[in-house]
Amino acid sequence: MRRIDLGEGAVAFEPDSAADRVDQVSDEFFKRYNISEEAAELYRRYRSAIEAAATGARPKADVKD
Amino acid sequence: MAIRLAHLSDLHFGRKFDFGLWSAVKAEIKRFDPDLLVVSGDMVDEPEPLHLLAAKCELRSFAEDVAAELVVVPGNHDVFASGLASGLSQRQDWFDRIFFNDTAEAERVAEEEFGLRLRLDPSVLNPKRAAGLFKKVIGVEDDFRSSIPARGEQDLVRRPANCDVLLAQLDSTRVPTAALDPIGLATGEVDKADLAALREELSKISQPYLVRIAVIHHHVLPIAFSGGRWLGAEPFMVLSNAGTVLSLFKEHHFDLVLHGHKHVPQYSRIDLMPQHEAGYPIAVLAAGSAALQTGSATGNCLNYVTISENGHIEVEACYYGAGSGPTRSGGPDRYVRYSESLVSAKRRALRRAEERHPIRCRCRELACEITESGDLQFDLTIKGFRGDVRRSILREHRVGLADDSWFVDDRLEVVRDNCSHDVKLELQVERDAGAGADNPRKGQKRRFTIAASEEALRGDGLSYRVRWACANGTNLTRWEAEERTTAEDRADGWDEEWLSDTITHPLDRLLLTLKFPPSLAACRPVLECRRPSSYPAYELSQTGSGDADLRDKEWLKDDKITECDKDQFQYDPVNGLWRLDVADPMVGYNYRIVWKTVGELADIEIKTEVAQQREMLLGAARDPRSWPQPSLKAFDELANALGTVFASGVAREKRIVEFMVYDSAGVSLRPVLTRRSWTEKPVKYDYQVPLGRGLAGAAFQQRRDMPWAKSHTHSPFIKPYPYEGEDDEDRVELKSILAMPIFHIKQASLKRPPPWSCLGVVLFGSSLEARAILGIIQKKKKSMEALRGARGLAHAVVDSLVKDLEGHPS
Structure with missing residues (x-):
């Protein structure tokens, strides 16, 4: 993430690399912080939806049945 | 509105007056539509009272016709026989009596008794022929002369009713002291008493004017290219006290001097003492003869002056003559446009301002x-x-x-x-x-x-x-x-x-x-x-x-x-x-x-979808019962996860997780879902944070993640927006905050998505200085991992809220 100095201690961050993208959160993050499986599943579905939007494929979450 | 002025001179109504040319001149001036009609002397060739009265009636009528204010000053031909102002002839006062008095009775006599048309008309040049009987005419002429008022005096300073101009009207036809010697011929002088009176009047003026214009018959500067025949050569026609007159113009900040006399058009600018505070740039404009027969196709000249609202002066000189009337076009032998330097206009404006303001x-x-x-x-x-x-x-x-x-x-x-x-x-x-x-x-x-x-x-x-x-x-x-x-x-x-x-x-x-x-x-x-x-x-x-x-x-x-x-x-x-x-x-x-402002093309489909999603989310906040149960559960998961990632772990810590959505109607962010760790009491969903204010408003405006910690961030511009609440339970001071903007799913992976694709902001706040948030401010590796994870999860939860609501319209 790129840090933008706004002066007097104020800062902001914006994505700077592919690793900063919202669809690049690793499973390790959820494990490390002991985040619930429900939350992790929400995220996985979201990531699939982003991938589907990018490729034009149907999101995995919609075809799991 | 700009001020428009037509400047004529030296009509010389008399034997060599070109009546056809005069008609063409009037028609062209009418097209120009002037505010002021200035005639700088020598209206007539000989100072005959009937000629002067005809000239007055003609110019007055013409000025009325073009809705302009008429300004005249006498020339040497208006007061001296053959214009010879050198002691050879007596100065006559007919001009003053006729031009500066009510002459209604004289006009009546001339028109009724002579049967004359009081205009610049051939009949006026030979009234005896017009009246028919020589004997009768003698008597009538006596009546006519006696009907002209005895005295007339021109105002030295004049303020036209229709424009923001100060005019000085100077009579330069006094017999020069130095010209009592007959060699002076048509020289002129402005009377010392007139100059003193003018100076006194000008010193009383405090009202601001866009420009100050002086009208005088004789030239205040030498006229170049006019050696001509011996009678027209210097020193026979000069203004003997030109330096004194110019000094007064500079002292009282005159911007433009209009004159005639030599029948030679000339535009010049003098910049007196340009580097000095007392200096002043003056434009000096001479007109040629307006309608005297010259035998040349370009022997006559009139000027148009346009004064912009800022005081900038532009001059158009039209040359015409035998067989051709004036037009505002043509080659340089027919039409010349002069534009003074804007720097001069600015300097004059500064000098005028200095007259008014006691400070600088x-x-x-x-x-x-x-x-x-x-x-x-x-x-x-x-x-x-x-x-x-x-x-x-x-x-x-x-x-x-x-x-x-x-x-x-x-x-x-x-x-x-x-x-x-x-x-x-x-x-x-x-x-x-x-x-x-x-x-x-x-x-x-x-x-x-x-x-x-x-x-x-x-x-x-x-x-x-x-x-x-x-x-x-x-x-x-x-x-x-x-x-x-x-x-x-x-x-x-x-x-x-x-x-x-x-x-x-x-x-x-x-x-x-x-x-x-x-x-x-x-x-x-x-x-x-x-x-x-x-x-x-x-x-x-x-x-x-x-x-x-x-x-x-x-x-x-x-x-x-x-x-x-x-x-x-x-x-x-x-x-x-x-x-x-x-x-x-x-x-x-x-x-x-x-x-x-910086703009970029919007993807209309996404922009519209985002606007609909915002409205749907705001609608759910207005009626909390409309939230689908999975949405509430998903938001609980987000609140718990952010608490886990950012919480300090101290028991007394109070935490808040809030999802705020942008409301276009109020140009602000409104909360739609909130979880507070210290109370189950619902927040009031009717408060709003203006775009750009608070951490949420700033994060949305900048489309950037914004961490804030009270001990670290001293900016008065980026600080929490106060939530007043109802009681002390609501008024918990937050000491660390993380605000994360949430974007449409198709734009969320961009580095800095456009503002129209931003739904709102997910905010985490703590009553303590959360170490993870301080770590983000300091860009510590582990905290940055936490930030990446939190923003990903926040996007996922908001996406699920939107999908739930789309499946369950409120």
Whole structure:
């Protein structure tokens, strides 16, 4: 993430690399912080939806049945 | 409106008068549509009373026809037989008696008894033939002459009713003392008593005029290219006291001198003492003969003068003659356009301003820096402020703010090190008529005053420096400009931003600098100079400070002054700022640096989808029962996860997780879902955070993740927006906050998505200084991993809320 100095201690961050993208959160993050499986599943579905939007494929979450 | 003036001279109504040409001249002047019709002498060839009366009636009627005010001065032919003003003939007073009196009775006699048409008409040249009987005519002529009033006197100074001009009308036909010698021929002189009287009248004038014009028959400057025959050569036709007359014109700041006499057109400009404060540039314009037969196709000349609203003078000289009337076109032998330097116009404006204002300043520097979050920081330096006042004064500085901006009061300070004297600073809030209950921030202003003693204004004068700041003072994107206006508001310039400074007193140098943040680096600002619609009329401040009171004025663009000064506005690559450096700025003007907000093409499909999703989310917040159960569960998961990631782990910590959605109607963010760790009490969902304010407003505006910690972030511009709540249970002070903007799924992976794809902001707040948030501020690796994870999860949860609501319309 790129840090933008706004002066007097104020800062902001914006994505700077592919690793900063919202669809690049690793499973390790959820494990490390002991985040619930429900939350992790929400995220996985979201990531699939982003991938589907990018490729034009149907999101995995919609075809799991 | 610009002032339009037609300048004629030397009609010489008489045997060599060209009647056809005169008709063509009148037709062309009518097309020009002048405000003033100036005839600078020699209306007639011989000072016959009937000829003079005919000339008066003709010019009066013509002026009425073109709705112009008539201005005349006598020439030597109007008062001396054959124009010989050298003691060979007696000066006659018919001109004064006829032109400066009511001659209704004389007109009646001439028309009824002579049967004459009192115009520049052939019949007037031979009244005896017109009347028929010689004997009868003698008697009638006696009646006519006796019906002319005995005395007439011209006003030396005149203020036309229809335009903002001061006119001096000078009679240069007095017999020159030096020309009592017959060799003087057609020389002239302005009477010393007239000059003294004129000087006295001018010294009483305090009313501002756009320009001062002097009309005189003889030339105040030598006429080039007019050696001619011996009678027309120098020194037989000069104005014997031209230097004295010019001195008076300079002293009383006359801008334009109109004359005739030599039948040789000439436009010249004299810049008397150009580097000196007492100097003054004057334009001097000679007209040729308007309608005398010359035998040449270009032997006659008339002038048109256009005086712009800023006092700039432009002249058009039309040459015509035998077989061809005047036109405002053609080659240089037919039509010439002269435009004085705008620098001269500016210098004259400064001199006029100095007459009115008892104060002046050597240099005014206003530096403005725009931050990435649209905050404005100002630094004003005043150098050499001097005054000819007999008391202490209060210098007023007025600062106007954009509608959604706010003044950071604790940033107002006088920089003591830069003050030449001890000065006192006071701050007052001022609102103008635009403020109202519906938008209390609209039209807000601040006024601060600097008290300065009489002593401080002497010598090199007072120098001081003041800083102030206002937050959220500019739209950062075109989208913001769109959000803050309605379609009906979008007049010219609706998507422009500007920095401006108004010049309220004479000033030697204005320096404006503007520094953009990196995200606005693509902006290309331009200079715009504006003047009040009432210019040059304005009042001085009632505080007695000597400044112009320019509040609540209607401002008009002045393209000419802008053109003149635009080269002084340049980018300074060394310091990375835009700089305007103007000498002698126009007093009463507003200097404005204007730039268009940064825009980008919107994906209409996504923009529309985002607007619908925002509305759906806001609708659910208005009726919390409409939230689908999975949504509430998902948001609980998010609150728990953010608590896990960012919480300090201390039992007494109070945490809040809130999802705020942008509400276009209020240009603000509204909470739609909130979880507070210390209470189950629902928050009031009717509060809002204006775009750009608070951490959520700033994160949304910048489309960037914003961490904040009380101990680390001291910026007065980026700080929490207070939630008033109902009681102490609601009023928990947050000491660390993380605000994360949430974007449409198709734009969320971009580095900095456009504002129209931003749904809202997920905010985590803690009553303690959360270590993970401090870690983000310091860009620690582990905290950055936490930030990446949190924003990913926040996007996922908001996406699920949207999908749930789409499946369960509220």
